Amino acid sequence: MTEPIPSNGSTTRTLDALIIGAGVAGLYQLHQLRQLDLKVRVYDAASDVGGTWYWNRYPGAKFDSEAYIYQYLFDKSLYTDWTWSSKFPGQPEIERWMHYVTDRLALRPDIQFNTRITRAEWDDSRGRWRVSTDTGEQIDTQYLITCAGMLSAPMEKVFEGQESFAGRIFHTGRWPHQPLDLREQRVGVVGIGATGIQVIQTIADQVKQLKVFIRTPQYVLPMKNPSYGEREAAAYKARFEELRDTLPHSFTGFEYDFTRQWATDTPEQRRAWLEEVHADGSLKLWLASYAEMFFDEQISEEISEFVREKMRQRLKDPRLCELLIPQDYGFGTHRVPLETNYLEVYHRPNVEAVSVKANPIARIVPQGIQLADGTVHELDVIVLATGFDAGTGALTRIDIRGRGGRSLRDDWFTDIRTTMGLAKHGYPNLLTTAVPLAPSAALCNMTTCLQQQTEWITGLVGHMRRHGKRVVEPTAAAEAAWVRHHDETANATLISKTTSWYVGSNVPGKPRRVLSYTGGVGDYKRRCDEVARDGYPGFEMH
Known part of the structure; x- marks a missing residue:
């Protein structure tokens, strides 16, 4: 029987796995872990499922991956029973698809909305995570699995005096749900990345005046x-x-x-x-x-x-x-x-x-x-349209404490390191998707990579259960080897020589490193599969 966390009057819940995020990765991870008969729950700060497609509802938001490849591929009927209206559909339709998947797989009973994870602390003596939410809930869980997205921590407070503005100010990643009437409005858009471009081309013929503030031009x-x-x-x-x-x-x-x-x-x-x-x-x-x-x-x-x-x-x-x-x-x-x-x-x-x-x-x-x-x-x-703290921001905005109280925020502001983008030395039973040093950090059709990563995590958890293991952590040597391989691969590219969010240069103080694995999705999958096939060398289990 698991010893409960002292709750100080707050609710305590005991889980086998807690998943952060109800987007593409989180929904599929929940589905898979339920099939392993784990007691699992998803927490999300949003009021419904969707992840990226819940928050990014700015004018013109749409796919730039073809719709028919931005889908789950583990179930043919799930795939074929949904029909897209166009090659690159817009956010409202994508959000409906996310609802379709959630309801088709009956996932809602195990998802808790309007709840933000604020702190997670590893208890080495018990081999479990103690997790806190902004609603006062305490969760005792064996695994902490992050599916928080690689572009989910918006750079909102970027200019002095934002709170003094007499008009309305919005970050594209936190667009309001209620429709905005921009007619007869003088609108300024800051940023011309992929998001800014979608907004600009959509609202130009609706507004009285549009001013676009341009720093870095983009190939389009x-x-x-x-x-x-x-x-x-x-x-x-x-x-x-x-x-x-x-x-x-x-x-x-x-x-x-x-x-x-x-x-x-x-x-x-x-x-x-x-x-x-x-x-x-x-x-x-x-x-x-x-x-x-x-x-x-x-x-x-x-x-x-x-x-x-x-x-x-x-x-x-x-x-x-x-x-x-x-x-x-x-x-x-x-x-x-x-x-x-x-x-x-x-x-x-x-x-x-x-x-x-x-x-x-x-x-x-x-x-x-x-x-x-x-x-x-x-x-x-x-x-x-000022972008995100990509790859790391979603987790560094949570107070995550590993062995000996070490801070993930401090670790990643010193040196951005992971083991295959799936785990982190010093943080047992923390399993990750869409974080640095994997293709899912930037250079991938996201559903392809997120399916691969969650399937690998499910395989690891299943392996541990079959072998009576309760704690897993990558070794320092395995992590160092992956970082070396990642850097050798990335530094051979021109991406590493270019200033952009791909190397974290949009976030003051963020260590410079190519965030995404550049060796290719197929190569990455092969390497991950080899680790699983060989019994997870480089991962200590007990």
Whole structure:
């Protein structure tokens, strides 16, 4: 019988596993652990399921992975009984799909909403975690499994004076549920990453005035988003087995992969291939053109110039080209956004592009945004598309204490280290998804990678139960070996030489390291499978 945690009057619950997060990973992890007959519960700060697709409900939010690959692949009927309306559907439809999965698998009884995990402390004497929530509940659990997402800790407090603004201010990752009427409003958008672009292209024709504050220009690719009728839906559903068997083994978890080699193609063949993948209207140019662009600066420059040329043809205006087309980093070393008529937005008379590279935002004032030179842009609404503390932020905002009281927050602000992105030395029975040093930290179709990681975790838990083991922890040596391999792989790429959230440079004080494993989704899966097949070497169990 497990000794209960002293509750000091608060509720105490005893579990085999506590899962943080009711998004893509958390829902599937719950389903799997229930099949092992574990007593398991999911906690989420939101009021319903969805994870990313609960919080990111800003105007224009949609997939940029094809809908038919952003699905669970463990159950054919679950897959085929849902029909998407288009290739890249929007947030409301994605959220409905998440509800469909939750209800189809009857997961709701084991999910607790409106509850934030605030602290988790490992009790070495008992081999269990003591977990606290913001509602005063205390949970005693054997396993703590984090499915909190890699882009779920928004960078909200980024400018001095935000609280003084007389209008309304919203971060895209915390968009209100009630509809916002932006008509006759002067709106400022800060940030032109993938999220900012979706907002800008969606609201430009709705608002009285739109000012876009631009620091780092982005390479963009045009999205083609055909609607799906019965014939199109039947066609992708017929590919279920093919997708199930191939996606986990591709380089990025998408249906397409790198199949051409730069050196063996003639200049004419290269141009023809780039034109073809650009015309596909997807991320194919980034994720399936020439892998050499991530390693060779000359090849990177040629492909980058191809994309610049496509952007110049649409922008025309030399000033806009200078503001919006990157010159100082290579295509694909940042996150590449898909867009629909985004560049054309800047030709509208009610839209102004404001460069803040040499004249940065100094503060928010009651009237709007003040730049370093004293200029004030008067606004009614400010949209902060300022990104996230990626990979680490969701967990460093929780007070997680491992062996001897060591702090995960302190550890990761010293050096970002994990064992395959699945566990952390010093933190027994802490099993993780979507954290650094795995493809799921950035470079993957998320459902592909999150399914793989949760299945691996389930396999480990099942192995321990079969062998009578109650505690597991990666060794320091195994973690060091994985970090070395990760760094050797990442540092060979141009990604490691580019300043972006991919290396944590958007968060003050965050150690610089490529957050995502760059060796490929298929290679990562193979390595994880080998560890499981060989009895989990590098993981101590007792």
